[in-house]
Amino acid sequence: MMADSGPKEVAVIGNTELTSAELDNNIINTMVEIEKGTSLLRKMEISVAEAEKRTGKNTVNMQEIYTVYLIETRPVDALTEGITPDSLWRRYSEFELLRNYLLVTYPFVVVAPLPEKRAEIVWHKLSADNMDPDFVERRRVGLENFLHRVASHPVLCNDNIFYIFLTEDKDWKEMVYETGFQAKADSRLKAVNAAFRVKNPDGRFTELKHYSDELQTVLSQLLRVRARVADRLYGVYKVHGNYGRVFSEWSAIEKEMGDGLQSAGHHMDAYAASVDDILEEEEHYADQLKEYLFYTDALRAVCRKHELTQFELEMVALDLACKKQQKEELVTGTVRTFSLKGMTSKLFGQETAEQREAKLQVLEQQLKEGEEAVKEKNTETDEFVKTAWVDIERFKDQKDRDLKEALISYAVMQISMCKKGIQVWTNAKECFNKM
Amino acid sequence: MSRTIDAVVSPTQTNTIPADISGQMLDLDEDDDLEVFSKDLTLADGNMFNASMPTSPGSMVNQCKFEEDEESDSKDIFITVDNPESHVTAIETFITYRVLTKTTRSEFDNSEYEVRRRYQDFLWLKGKLEDAHSTLIVHPLPEKFVVKGMVERFNGDFIETRRKALHKFLNRVADHPILSCSEDFKVFLSAQAWELTTYKKQGPGFLSRMGETVRAVANSVRGVKNRPEEFTAIQEYVEDFSNKIGSLDKVTQRIVKEQKEYLEELKEYGPTYTLWSGSEEELAEQLKGVAGCIERCCKETEEQVGHLSDTLVPVLHEYVLCAETLKAVLRRRDNIQAEFEAKNEALATKKVDRDAESSDLGFVWGSLLGKNPEEARHQRQERLDGEIEELKEEIDKLEDRVEWANNALKGDWGRWQRSMRGDLKSAFLSTAEKNVDYYEKKR
Numbered sequence: 025m026m027a028d029s030g031p032k033e034v035a036v037i038g039n040t041e042l043t044s045a046e047l048d049n050n051i052i053n054t055m056v057e058i059e060k061g062t063s064l065l066r067k068m069e070i071s072v073a074e075a076e077k078r079t080g081k082n083t084v085n086m087q088e089i090y091t092v093y094l095i096e097t098r099p100v101d102a103l104t105e106g107i108t109p110d111s112l113w114r115r116y117s118e119f120e121l122l123r124n125y126l127l128v129t130y131p132f133v134v135v136a137p138l139p140e141k142r143a144e145i146v147w148h149k150l151s152a153d154n155m156d157p158d159f160v161e162r163r164r165v166g167l168e169n170f171l172h173r174v175a176s177h178p179v180l181c182n183d184n185i186f187y188i189f190l191t192e193d194k195d196w197k198e199m200v201y202e203t204g205f206q207a208k209a210d211s212r213l214k215a216v217n218a219a220f221r222v223k224n225p226d227g228r229f230t231e232l233k234h235y236s237d238e239l240q241t242v243l244s245q246l247l248r249v250r251a252r253v254a255d256r257l258y259g260v261y262k263v264h265g266n267y268g269r270v271f272s273e274w275s276a277i278e279k280e281m282g283d284g285l286q287s288a289g290h291h292m293d294a295y296a297a298s299v300d301d302i303l304e305e306e307e308h309y310a311d312q313l314k315e316y317l318f319y320t321d322a323l324r325a326v327c328r329k330h331e332l333t334q335f336e337l338e339m340v341a342l343d344l345a346c347k348k349q350q351k352e353e354l355v356t357g358t359v360r361t362f363s364l365k366g367m368t369s370k371l372f373g374q375e376t377a378e379q380r381e382a383k384l385q386v387l388e389q390q391l392k393e394g395e396e397a398v399k400e401k402n403t404e405t406d407e408f409v410k411t412a413w414v415d416i417e418r419f420k421d422q423k424d425r426d427l428k429e430a431l432i433s434y435a436v437m438q439i440s441m442c443k444k445g446i447q448v449w450t451n452a453k454e455c456f457n458k459m
Numbered sequence: 460m461s462r463t464i465d466a467v468v469s470p471t472q473t474n475t476i477p478a479d480i481s482g483q484m485l486d487l488d489e490d491d492d493l494e495v496f497s498k499d500l501t502l503a504d505g506n507m508f509n510a511s512m513p514t515s516p517g518s519m520v521n522q523c524k525f526e527e528d529e530e531s532d533s534k535d536i537f538i539t540v541d542n543p544e545s546h547v548t549a550i551e552t553f554i555t556y557r558v559l560t561k562t563t564r565s566e567f568d569n570s571e572y573e574v575r576r577r578y579q580d581f582l583w584l585k586g587k588l589e590d591a592h593s594t595l596i597v598h599p600l601p602e603k604f605v606v607k608g609m610v611e612r613f614n615g616d617f618i619e620t621r622r623k624a625l626h627k628f629l630n631r632v633a634d635h636p637i638l639s640c641s642e643d644f645k646v647f648l649s650a651q652a653w654e655l656t657t658y659k660k661q662g663p664g665f666l667s668r669m670g671e672t673v674r675a676v677a678n679s680v681r682g683v684k685n686r687p688e689e690f691t692a693i694q695e696y697v698e699d700f701s702n703k704i705g706s707l708d709k710v711t712q713r714i715v716k717e718q719k720e721y722l723e724e725l726k727e728y729g730p731t732y733t734l735w736s737g738s739e740e741e742l743a744e745q746l747k748g749v750a751g752c753i754e755r756c757c758k759e760t761e762e763q764v765g766h767l768s769d770t771l772v773p774v775l776h777e778y779v780l781c782a783e784t785l786k787a788v789l790r791r792r793d794n795i796q797a798e799f800e801a802k803n804e805a806l807a808t809k810k811v812d813r814d815a816e817s818s819d820l821g822f823v824w825g826s827l828l829g830k831n832p833e834e835a836r837h838q839r840q841e842r843l844d845g846e847i848e849e850l851k852e853e854i855d856k857l858e859d860r861v862e863w864a865n866n867a868l869k870g871d872w873g874r875w876q877r878s879m880r881g882d883l884k885s886a887f888l889s890t891a892e893k894n895v896d897y898y899e900k901k902r
Contacts, residue, residue, distance in 0.1 A: 238738040246731040253728050256721035263717055266710040274703040277696055424741040431745050435752075 070175055070190060071096050072168035076113075090115055091160055093167055097190050112193040116141065119167060121200060122189050126180060127322075128205045131329040132412035133180060134419040136173035137318030139166025139311075162311060169315070179415070215328045218335035226409055229330045232416065236323040243317040247310060254303050265296030288455035295448045302441050309437065312430040316423060323419070326412050333408050337401040344394035351387045354380060536562040536633050538648070540626035543618050544575070553577050556622055558629070560648045566640075572649045580647065581625055583659060587643040588632065598631035599780035600624065624777065701782035708775040718764045722757060729753035 072093050079089050093116075098109035119138055126135050139162065171190070174180045185203065188196055271289030275282040542557040555575040562570060585600055601624035629648075633639045646658050729750045736746035 235738060239735075242731060242735040242738060246728075246735065249724065249728045249731055253721065253724040256717065256724050259717040260714065260721055263710060263714050266713070267707070270703055270706045270710060274700075274707075277699045277703075427742055428745060431742075431749060435749070 070168070070171050071109075072164050072171065078115075091163075093164055095171070095190060110191060112191075114189070116163075116167075118189075118197070119170065121197065122186065123170075124209075125185055125200050125203065125205045126174070126183065127325060128209045129183070129203070130179060131210075132326060132408055133177065133415050134319065134322045134326055135180070136170050136177075137315060137322060138170055139163045140314070162307065166311065166315075178418075210329070210332055215332055218332045219328060222331045222335040223338055225331050225334050228413065229327045229409075233324060233327040236320040236327070240317060240320040243313055243320075247313055247317065250306070250310060254306055258299055258303060261296050261299035263296075264292050268292035268296065284455045288452050291448050291452045291455065295445070295452075298444055298448070302437075302444075305437050306434075309430060309434045312426065316427065319419075319423070323416075326416065330405075330408060330412060333401070333405045337398070337405045340394070340397045340401045344391070344398050347387060347391050347394050351384065351391060354384055354387065536560065536564055536639070538626070538629045538633055540622055540629060543622055546577075553579075554618060556625060558648065566645060567649060569649070574648070574651065574655075576647070578621070578625075580655065581628065584632075584643060584647045585628075588641055591641060591643070598628050599777060599784050600628055602780070627777075697782060697785045701779070701786065704775060704778045704782055708779055711775055715764055718760060722760045722764065725753060725757050725760065729757065 072095055076092055076094070077089055078092050079087060092113040094111055094113055096109035096111045116138075120141075123135060123138055126133070174186060180186060185196075185200055188199060268289045268291075271285045271292060275285035275289065278285060537560070539559045540556050541559070543554050544557075545552060545554055555577045558572075558574050558576050560567075560572040562572075581600055601621045632644060646655065650658060732746045732750035732753065736743040736750070739746060
């Protein structure tokens with residue numbers, strides 16, 4: 025599941041507007057750079073090697089059991105093949121912290137999701153138990169995948185906090201908090217508010233939001249049904265195991281048919297046992313789908329951010345328009361809209377010329393600031409749209425590729441399952457023929 | 460060797476048939492012949508039957524009045540059961556089946572018969588056969604009605620399953636060298652409806668049957684003292700076999716159930732992919748492909764389930780019934796043996812009596828009537844001896860028959876079951892193969 029490390033470009037974070045020519049230029053530059061190996065994944069081997077249980081006291085000072093994962097890193101270099109990797113232990117909550125940091129710091133990036141915190145959408149063999157070894161194992165793979173995705177992302181891989189996450193054991197948490205990212209986080213309320221009141225969001229983002237909603241619905245339904253199908257299939261196979269048992273018992277009392285029955289029984293047992301492997305492999309497919317299910321959240325986050333910036337822009341522009349109008353009123357002396365000033369002046373008499381002049385000055389200043397603000401917001405919004413869209417395109421390509429691959433390997437899996445089935449039954453048939 | 464049937468497919472065997480076969484019942488080389496022949500006419504049942512009778516007492520064969528010509532031939536009687544029809548009368552509604560017989564046997568007047576029979580008629584026939592040959596194994600009939608109740612009697616599937624079972628029943632009887640010679644069988648195949656009714660009324664009345672049953676019960680209570688080893692072994696075998704078949708029946712039904720549930724879920728699975736393809740651009744093709752494949756899987760699974768239900772379940776069921784029949788036969792055999800033993804005991808006592816010189820009532824009585832005591836004694840001796848001898852013979856014969864019938868059937872079973880299973884497995888295989896093809900198309 026190594027993501028392709030050939031991204032389109034590295035988005036420049038800053039206040040410069042990028043023209044399309046410059047964008048292309050950047051692409052060329054980064055291509056060159058990538059060949060030199062800027063993508064972290066090229067430079068480093070990252071793996072989540074093991075998982076262990078630890079006990080310790082949690083925040084409310086109660087004993088708890090939790091799992092930690094060993095992260096190993098090693099520079100990719102022909103010369104260092106033999107060197108033992110650096111390693112450190114991290115628990116799931118630290119991964120979460122890292123991801124939240126990335127989400128806030130790079131709101132225009134579709135950040136890869138983490139594997140499930142708790143086991144959901146399971147089929148009957150797997151209990152919803154976080155300590156279950158199979159679940160822990162799948163989570164380990166999921167975490168490794170997450171790290172690979174981040175490390176191969178053109179923007180995210182350069183982040184320092186990420187790098188330290190991988191390499192420095194102590195004080196990482198403090199460092200993260202020091203970045204003050206939590207303050208930068210947009211409140212949920214603000215975002216929802218913006219989503220409702222925004223007037224002119226970029227159409228593409230609206231579409232994207234719809235798509236991610238659809239995808240989420242479809243995928244969760246698909247995963248649920250798949251789990252039920254797997255359950256049933258398991259049942260079918262296992263009942264055939266009963267055949268094996270009865271055949272063996274029966275072969276004991278038969279003379280001519282005995283041998284044939286016995287071997288047929290063995291084949292039935294093998295058939296019943298084979299379902300475990302089959303379903304294990306299918307879980308892998310399910311995990312791939314789940315990753316994209318969770319990706320929809322990240323997509324929606326980007327859309328929300330866009331709506332927010334757009335909304336803020338609109339607010340600022342509105343504010344500016346308001347101020348302009350006020351100035352006009354002041355200058356021309358007409359009161360077109362109701363205002364407290366108007367009322368008070370009516371009630372308490374007109375202002376003096378100096379007062380008006382003073383007000384005008386203030387307004388002029390505000391207007392200037394307002395225009396600056398609008399310009400700023402404008403560029404911010406544009407910038408966001410551009411960089412976000414770049415990343416979204418990247419994501420789309422990645423998704424198409426990954427899912428195509430997943431579907432193909434699923435098909436291959438099914439074929440091999442059928443081939444095994446054919447083999448078992450052919451053997452059984454021979455045994456029966458010999459009876 | 461002349462053959463009395465025209466539509467013969469040339470045999471695939473190359474061995475020559477020895478010329479002196481006329482005295483013997485059958486030749487192993489006939490197998491190919493039988494097989495080929497039967498396949499043509501879809502009466503696959505008695506294929507291997509004949510091959511498994513190695514030591515058939517010649518005397519019994521002669522009882523059946525087989526003509527020499529026919530011995531080396533394949534079947535000379537073909538029976539089909541088809542065309543169920545429903546009849547409504549004032550009292551009840553019932554189904555009749557058409558029984559079509561084509562035969563070249565001499566004991567039949569015509570060569571073709573077409574009659575309609577209902578289930579009760581089959582029951583009657585079976586009863587008669589069992590009465591006449593209580594230690595032979597008669598193939599079981601399908602059960603009276605499905606547990607679910609009256610309504611099920613007229614359900615299409617049920618009727619079809621029953622029809623097949625009835626067809627098998629008649630053919631098995633026809634293949635059995637002794638049973639097929641039964642007069643009752645002949646009447647069953649050839650008589651018109653009203654003739655049959657009349658014929659049924661003849662025969663041992665209710666009371667005599669009661670008497671038999673009472674005796675049987677009495678004997679079974681008495682128990683068997685010296686059952687021969689082999690029958691004990693057979694008894695144990697039948698017990699175990701019945702258990703195993705019962706289990707297999709249950710397992711298979713369970714599998715069918717699970718498959719059905721699997722199918723249900725699978726039916727929902729496909730459409731989700733179709734739904735998904737609606738949202739995607741690049742992936743739409745692939746997703747639709749997946750949905751299509753899953754749908755085909757559904758169809759295949761449905762077929763498979765159907766096949767299982769139609770083929771394996773009825774067969775297993777039949778053999779469950781067979782096991783029951785076997786048990787009944789064994790019991791009857793035991794009864795006979797019990798009688799034999801009882802009679803032997805009586806014999807012993809009578810012998811003692813006979814040898815006793817002491818005065819006894821009969822003796823005195825005889826003398827009163829003016830008979831010569833010596834004579835009387837001799838007469839009695841003779842009479843007793845006669846009785847005893849008769850009994851012994853009868854019982855020996857019966858035991859022989861049992862053994863023979865048993866072996867025959869067992870051999871038949873084994874191979875027949877095998878071919879049934881073979882069919883089943885190839886069904887599974889074809890299903891799996893189809894799955895493979897369709898999945899490969901996913902790419």
